[in-house]
Amino acid sequence: MKLARFIEFLRNRLRTVVRLCLGVLALLVLLDAIPGLVDKEHAHTTAEHFPGFWSIFGFVGCGVLIIVSKWFGHAGIMQREDYYDR
């Protein structure tokens, strides 16, 4: 059960872990903006040359998916569990 203890160790230091993750995120966008490091030759559209384009795409995409799906679900798709038994 060493693994459980390790997870507990991280959970007890949640603040630090979150800060660390935010640091990694900032670093990612920063690195993306350095042309020498991230070679944008492989980009397919001009929009992708914008630093952090995929960060925005990921974040906005995630929000759009959740909100649109939930709206779709509440439009009559989500039903009680015994729907077919009635």
Add this chain to the structure above:
Amino acid sequence: MIGDFWVHPSLILILGALLLPLVPARLRQGWLLIVPLLVFARIATMSQGAFGGVHFLDWVLTFGRVDALSHVFGYIMGLMCVVATLYGLHVKENAQHIAAWIYVAGSLGVIYAGDLLTLFVFWELMALSSVFLIWFRQRPQSLGAGFRYLLVHLTGGVALLAGIILHSQATGGNLAFTTFDVTHPTPAAWLILSGFLLNAAVPPLHAWLPDAYAEGTFNGSIFLCAFTTKTAVYALCRGFPGMEILVPLGVAMALYGVVYAVLENDCRRLLAYHIISQVGYMVAGVGLGTQMAINGACAHAFAHILYKGLLFMGCGAVLHMTGESKFTALGGLWKKMPWTFVFTLIGGLSISAFPLFSGFVSKSMIVAASFEEHRLWVGFLLMLASVGTFLHTGLKVPYFIWFGKSHCRPETWERAKEPPWNMNAAMVIASALCIFIGCYTPYLYNLLPDPEAARNFHPYTSYHLSETLQLLLFTAVGFFLLLKKLEPTPTISLDLDLCYRMGGRAFLWLARKPIQFVDTCVGEIYRVLGLLPLMLTSRLVGVFDNRVIDGLVDGFASTIRGVGSRLRVAQRGPVQENLTLVFAVGILLILALLYLV
């Protein structure tokens, strides 16, 4: 090569399955390990060519067409059979193993089939054997889900058979399974395509998949999630590469699965919706039809079988150990099942195409192929589906089962612990393979139909790394910000299976109410207008016959009847009296005879 003896891998599996009940109990686990290993060894060492030709009626059936395309699919299916059997090694019912092996044998049979008739036979074998993996769960819901699964697949099978017959007629009896004309498809090709699309779970022919796979046994679903849809992807790769309609269908599938996964409360149903989503990438790849896209479809199918198997194994372990698969009945299990969490997370990272995991080197091929063809909307929408994939399988599944608020009942919590050694071992192997494929690309790329083109594809570029990490990690930010919205609710989501579930009920109502009513009405009308006048007429005819005809002739009939009715009165009925009388008369007659003689 006709007449040469060639051992079909399916033959080994079927024989192994049939002999299983005869194997002594102490050798049983060894048998369960050795047979799949033998099959895998046979597949891995098969040389390329056409084997196993058999003359049947007017046709030559080819059971063993081994080329690069069939080899990559056969290889991964043989491998998955080993891992999935190991996972269910402790399951005591032989019938479960037999059903699973015959199902795999059907799948391998389809993959190595060189003609459409052989393909069809194995295709049906798959449907008929896999349904038992659902029924063996032995819940009332499983019985219903199994019947729906079977009915849908048999319908697809009929479409496929109709297509094959039409195709055979059009080509003068040529049944070879090769590429169809995708620019001007014939009606036969459309029918065959629809059979394939049904098995690939392409909307609107997809609803059987989440319905059935979430109801399978904990180990049966590992087989189910790997074989049916990927066999269909193989058939599409073989028959319809470059068919334009598959591109929009594939993209729609990829997003459809993601949307339903947001709403889902059952972890195995969520994973089933993600099969639809992932197969969408492959279908789109087949539709694009370029070398890179077909390579991508095959690579993704290969990687998918392993990581989806791993995910189903993780959730299956939770179901097996706790008896629960709903997020609203789980949560906080990290203390009890931490290793299962790690394995499931590895599956989640692989399906999400995280760098160093298998999805990263396979999915990117399809996306890159779409960008290369300047199909920008395809590329961007597939990237959006990637966001959804990580959101659910990478984040939602692990979070709401192992972290989050615990909704476990006390007995669930009490029961929860790490699964038996064989389930862990299967998950370790699948996890190791997911990471190995992600780290060492030549292993997978050399197996692909066009290894030359695959070797020229480099997933580990700085741009691709930066793109993927940003995309996925910022999805995680979105997930934690919108966590409240994703909180599971005890609901089910209606899908297109509603049409036939409710359609079945409507049909029964129709039969019980209006059709029954019409039937009663027709019966009544027949009685009043038909039977009554008929009987009246016949009575009148009888009277006429009696009085007029008989009276005119000589009254013979009425005289006989008169005598008959008198005699009837004399016969009072008591049996003993009559018998005594008869015997008495008989004895008297005999005595009289003796006296006279």
